[in-house]
Amino acid sequence: MARNIEIKARIDDFSAMYEKLALLADGLPDIIDQDDTFFICPHGRLKLRTFSPVHGELIFYQRPDQAGPKTSFYQLTETHDPDSLRETLTLAYGAAGRVIKQRTLFMTGQTRLHLDRVKHLGDYLEFEVVLDEGETPEYGIAIAEDLLEKLGIERQELVDQAYVDLLNAKGKHHHD
Template identity: 60%
Template sequence: MARNIEIKARIDSVESLWPLVINIADEGPIEIIQDDTFFACPNGRLKLRAFSDHDGQLIFYQRPDSAGPKQSFYVISPTASPDTLRQSLTLAYGESGRVQKHRTLFMVGRTRVHLDRIEGLGDFLELEVVLGECESSETGVSIAHELLEKLGINHHQLIEESYVELLARLPGKVIRQTANR
């Protein structure tokens, strides 16, 4: 499986961080609209990411919940029919949540820098430092810390939960659980 080091932080606004990211970016900005549907999965996390009616990805991943940089293992499977795949997975496993986001992607070296605007939550920074096959996670953690420092992100801004978990904790939020039992 592919690996990266991930870290998320709550930010005041995408606009406030934009100038700092653009100054260090090698590529970008690339604007991406994402509709992520999460499914019950006992061995990790399973989500369907839809970009459009005819373009999506089924993503399985494993990573711990912690506020600092964390290693994530993942497998991505492209799909040309995300809507019917979502329906099948919902019937088979149950939907555990949905996250809609406007993501702006930049590349800084081998790090994907995401400026995310999450519907219902606000603005976030997410870093994904891509690791080589035999590379230690410490190398990625070091790169993530350097980028956080360059972007002026403080430790208290880091979050451990995923976006779907943050949304589920909102007052009055009901997570739809559909399963064929």
């Protein structure tokens, strides 16, 4: 399975963070609308990410809930019929929540920088340092720590939970 090192932080000033990321990034960002449905899954997380009616990704991942850098293992499968797949998986497993966001994706080296506006939740920054086969988690953590420093992100701004958990804790997830 693929691996990455992830960090997530709450952002107060979207525009200021956008400017900092633009200076660090290798090029212009992509802006991507994402609608994620999570399914009940006993040994990890299973989510269907919908980009459009004809493009989605089913993603299974495992990662610890902790505030600092953490290793995530994931497996991804493309789909051309996300709505039908959502219905099937909801019938089979039950839905565990939904997260709708607009993601601004910057790249710097092997790191994906996500500036996320999450519906009902607010603004967040998420890094994903994508690890190659031979690279250790420690190598990715060092990259992530360096980025935290460059961006002036304090420890207390880090978040240890997934968006779906934060929304569920607020009682704000909505079902269509």
